[in-house]
Amino acid sequence: MAQAVVRAEQYRGMGAAEFFYRNKEIAGFGNPTRAIYQTVRELVENSLDATEVHKIPPKIVVQVEAVDPDKNIYRVTVDDNGIGIPPDKAPYAFGRVLYSSKYVARQTRGMYGLGVKMAVLYGQMTVGKPTLVITSPRGSKFTYRFKVKVNVKTNEPEVPEKGEWPKSGDWHGTRVSIELVGDWRRARTKILEYIKRTAIIAPYADITIITPEGILVRYPRKTYEMPEPPKEAKPHPKGIDIEALRQIIDKSKAKTLKQLLITEFQSIGPKTASVLLKRAGLEPDLNPKTLTDDQLKALVDAFHSYEKFRPPSPEPLSPIGAELIKIGLKSVLKPEFVEAVTRRPSAYGGHPFIVEVGIAYGGEIPPADQPVLYRYANKIPLLYDEKSDVAWKVVGETIDWSNYKVSFPAPLVVLVHIASTKVPYKGVGKESVMEVPEIEREIRLAVQEVARKLKRYLTKKEKEEELQKKVITFMKYVPEVARSLSVLSIDPETKKKKYDERSLEEKLKEIIAKKLGIPKEELPEVVIEIE
Amino acid sequence: MAQAVVRAEQYRGMGAAEFFYRNKEIAGFGNPTRAIYQTVRELVENSLDATEVHKIPPKIVVQVEAVDPDKNIYRVTVDDNGIGIPPDKAPYAFGRVLYSSKYVARQTRGMYGLGVKMAVLYGQMTVGKPTLVITSPRGSKFTYRFKVKVNVKTNEPEVPEKGEWPKSGDWHGTRVSIELVGDWRRARTKILEYIKRTAIIAPYADITIITPEGILVRYPRKTYEMPEPPKEAKPHPKGIDIEALRQIIDKSKAKTLKQLLITEFQSIGPKTASVLLKRAGLEPDLNPKTLTDDQLKALVDAFHSYEKFRPPSPEPLSPIGAELIKIGLKSVLKPEFVEAVTRRPSAYGGHPFIVEVGIAYGGEIPPADQPVLYRYANKIPLLYDEKSDVAWKVVGETIDWSNYKVSFPAPLVVLVHIASTKVPYKGVGKESVMEVPEIEREIRLAVQEVARKLKRYLTKKEKEEELQKKVITFMKYVPEVARSLSVLSIDPETKKKKYDERSLEEKLKEIIAKKLGIPKEELPEVVIEIE
Numbered sequence A, B: 001m002a003q004a005v006v007r008a009e010q011y012r013g014m015g016a017a018e019f020f021y022r023n024k025e026i027a028g029f030g031n032p033t034r035a036i037y038q039t040v041r042e043l044v045e046n047s048l049d050a051t052e053v054h055k056i057p058p059k060i061v062v063q064v065e066a067v068d069p070d071k072n073i074y075r076v077t078v079d080d081n082g083i084g085i086p087p088d089k090a091p092y093a094f095g096r097v098l099y100s101s102k103y104v105a106r107q108t109r110g111m112y113g114l115g116v117k118m119a120v121l122y123g124q125m126t127v128g129k130p131t132l133v134i135t136s137p138r139g140s141k142f143t144y145r146f147k148v149k150v151n152v153k154t155n156e157p158e159v160p161e162k163g164e165w166p167k168s169g170d171w172h173g174t175r176v177s178i179e180l181v182g183d184w185r186r187a188r189t190k191i192l193e194y195i196k197r198t199a200i201i202a203p204y205a206d207i208t209i210i211t212p213e214g215i216l217v218r219y220p221r222k223t224y225e226m227p228e229p230p231k232e233a234k235p236h237p238k239g240i241d242i243e244a245l246r247q248i249i250d251k252s253k254a255k256t257l258k259q260l261l262i263t264e265f266q267s268i269g270p271k272t273a274s275v276l277l278k279r280a281g282l283e284p285d286l287n288p289k290t291l292t293d294d295q296l297k298a299l300v301d302a303f304h305s306y307e308k309f310r311p312p313s314p315e316p317l318s319p320i321g322a323e324l325i326k327i328g329l330k331s332v333l334k335p336e337f338v339e340a341v342t343r344r345p346s347a348y349g350g351h352p353f354i355v356e357v358g359i360a361y362g363g364e365i366p367p368a369d370q371p372v373l374y375r376y377a378n379k380i381p382l383l384y385d386e387k388s389d390v391a392w393k394v395v396g397e398t399i400d401w402s403n404y405k406v407s408f409p410a411p412l413v414v415l416v417h418i419a420s421t422k423v424p425y426k427g428v429g430k431e432s433v434m435e436v437p438e439i440e441r442e443i444r445l446a447v448q449e450v451a452r453k454l455k456r457y458l459t460k461k462e463k464e465e466e467l468q469k470k471v472i473t474f475m476k477y478v479p480e481v482a483r484s485l486s487v488l489s490i491d492p493e494t495k496k497k498k499y500d501e502r503s504l505e506e507k508l509k510e511i512i513a514k515k516l517g518i519p520k521e522e523l524p525e526v527v528i529e530i531e
Helices: A016-022 A032-052 A090-095 A115-126 A184-201 A242-251 A257-264 A270-280 A293-305 A322-333 A390-398 A437-488 A501-516 B016-022 B032-052 B090-095 B115-126 B184-201 B242-251 B257-264 B270-280 B293-305 B322-333 B390-398 B437-488 B501-516
Strands: A059-068 A073-080 A131-136 A142-150 A157-166 A173-181 A206-210 A216-219 A337-342 A346-348 A351-361 A372-377 A380-382 A412-420 B059-068 B073-080 B131-136 B142-150 B157-166 B173-181 B206-210 B216-219 B337-342 B346-348 B351-361 B372-377 B380-382 B412-420
Touching: A016 A115, A016 B016, A032 A059, A032 A073, A032 A115, A032 A173, A032 A184, A059 A184, A090 A115, A090 A131, A090 A142, A090 A157, A115 A131, A115 A142, A115 A173, A115 B242, A184 A206, A184 A216, A184 A322, A184 A372, A184 A380, A184 A412, A242 A257, A242 A293, A242 B115, A257 A270, A270 A293, A322 A337, A322 A351, A322 A412, A337 A437, A346 A437, A351 A437, A372 A390, A390 A412, A390 A437, A412 A437, A437 A501, B016 B115, B032 B059, B032 B073, B032 B115, B032 B173, B032 B184, B059 B184, B090 B115, B090 B131, B090 B142, B090 B157, B115 B131, B115 B142, B115 B173, B184 B206, B184 B216, B184 B322, B184 B372, B184 B380, B184 B412, B242 B257, B242 B293, B257 B270, B270 B293, B322 B337, B322 B351, B322 B412, B337 B437, B346 B437, B351 B437, B372 B390, B390 B412, B390 B437, B412 B437, B437 B501
Parallel strands: A059 A206, A372 A412, B059 B206, B372 B412
Antiparallel strands: A059 A073, A073 A173, A131 A142, A131 A173, A142 A157, A206 A216, A337 A351, A346 A351, A351 A412, A372 A380, B059 B073, B073 B173, B131 B142, B131 B173, B142 B157, B206 B216, B337 B351, B346 B351, B351 B412, B372 B380
């Protein structure tokens, strides 16, 4: 009997560290240009999370140094005044992929527990050196120093060096230093733009970057006013699937189903709990840990089909607020017009979100053929993959700007900020946001709202310009008319002018000002050109 | 002394299964439409990998059934005649995220060890049921049946049911059945398009899909000719970083550095090994396991700066070949013109790749305002995120089609296939390919090459049409002229025609045919319309 030649397939498992190491481009580390950009980003975002989430006005210094420019080796160092990292957690926070303090339902820049580890990994795979971390937690009496690497195979941190020393004063914060092969020259513009846009969205931060060329760019703090930090929230029933329910039951101490619903979820009180359980055909006294697959499914179905839940609580969100957006746009872009709006909280699939939109127009903004879009998600500026982002779809493709009196080329910057406990990024590199219909709608409404204000401004400006033209036309003739009237006013007897030119001019100006409805002092001086 | 209020951050680690469960949109499972599409995709791609990589002409049946259409519950079942999965591996292959037989340097559709597990997970989180797997490995005497789930917390497979029975006959293959909440109505068009495009790229496959409406669409096998399966290859030195080198050393049995270089890498013989080690300042007899970080770095630097390596071997690649592409395009699109090219192997960052391009024009292809692009990577049709793909950049934005006599609207389909051991996807959902300059260049050259052939065809067609017009013009007058000549040839004496009309017509046709350089038989019959 013939036997087929069996070629055995080699099966094996892979750890998370090895997976992301092998697929680093997915996390934004695809080439030396993206890698150095992404390294700066991840460190700055960690620093901002470590400060503003705890209501510390951030002070951040980014330094990029050329270690060996011929081999494209750079050192990226970021210093912050954040809450620091406890010494027992720090090696993991830098040396273990998928380890984080941000796996909670609360708006933070970080989300995946991946970014800074990818930077550490990228450094060790291109330069071979560990990352240097110096940190002093708020309230601690020590400062700690680590060198740390990711073990790609085991996903355990490796700490070749560590030390600690008592600290004087009450400094707290973290300083991280990574050497990597990067393409600074190509990344330069994007990195500086990233810092600028960060400064716009966080005018309460003091951010400095020092480039390898020795150039220092500083965005000083514009205000001490800061957004309210996010609070953790219980999960909303609409966002629950069978697996999530299973996990909640696993962790919960609730003895009965009814208790479970009331204690573990938003928007469920005793009455709603009873309705839900009845719909699911489940006894309120059932022990949650005994539920079968079908019973879990029935409960989730009840969650999804119930119409009367309050929308997800916005407590875990921390929008910037229209005032801060305006301060940011004004101070950095120096426009002639600025306006912003923070929409009311909304939700998609159980996740709360808030959209904020700002518009800056004119002034020092150079005209462009299309709106310049500043995209942000959880206060992170997004610079790559603009065209595949939901915000571009609205701002660049859906809105007809001519309806708002904007005709391109125009000096128009539109800022769109999406704040959510779960930003639906298209990839773990966090560069563009999916077209979730609920989010798209909110962006559209917000842009329209602000654009209407821009339109009013532009309409008013147009009218003023017309008025200005009229005034100038009138004013041109004032001296001439005054002279003529003055001549006509000569008394044939006395040969004396009844009215002199000067007073006639003033009289005429008064009439013009009254006619046009503007104060006389605002009339321009017109010097008639002799043709 | 005042003590700052310390708010403790909650740190924790996360397993790979939980990570991808929480971020499922990143793997293409963001909503019920994408989820059902992605489920079909992942299963079909696994089936194709299980057949053609082993030179088995694939026979695949996809069935989508409505289990409970009111609740959008569907069952997706895919049946193949592949090599099957060994019973000890099967639970992991379906129940553990990041577990695969495809983590080797060899072109396969699968790559991440993620797709089918995400489908299993999506099923269990939306419907709550395990996935049903029936498999019989090639050469095995048994058929195995499993129900399998992913434990989100531990990333271990859960097998609530299993069984085995002896098999009669020599059937081998796998049948997978997943129940999930999906939006079939919205996904329908994309899924059918996906199957169609798969049939185009794999004309040696027999693929059938049965829809919930009971409609059966079958793409029968067009040929038994199949591409040469890929072979595993050693890594190329250009693609090696410090971490990769460390891993290779860990696994290698080489006792000396020189031996390591010769046995573990492509393109390194004894002579090159000596040169590389000299450049790195390393002794050839050194035990590889003793290398310091700096020595590892020096060796990698030597790899990267050496100019004389042969390019990466194309052995691990399995392009389709121009002939099969033409067969695929012809049989499915029924165009009037088809052409294809397979470029020579190229490489980026140590990864070999081959670009193939096909063009189909006219016939049953409906005209469109721009080229219709069929994108493929490792034989996977890519249907989403077209505009952010490197192939679109070339076909839709760079190439000026008017240079090739194509003016839109035109019936033009361009197929671009990238085959690589490492396709630089933008995300693990595998929907678009990054703009890697080397790949972009190859695509451009390939498109230009095929487009030139299209141009020749269109030029020839234009000329033929002109000729045709001329012929018709001449032929219109043939009967008239023949009659006149015939009348003129009447002998005044005998009153008889010297030449009859019939023979004169034939004579005239001969003259016309000779003049235009076409065979007389090809002259059209012209029936003169009476105006």
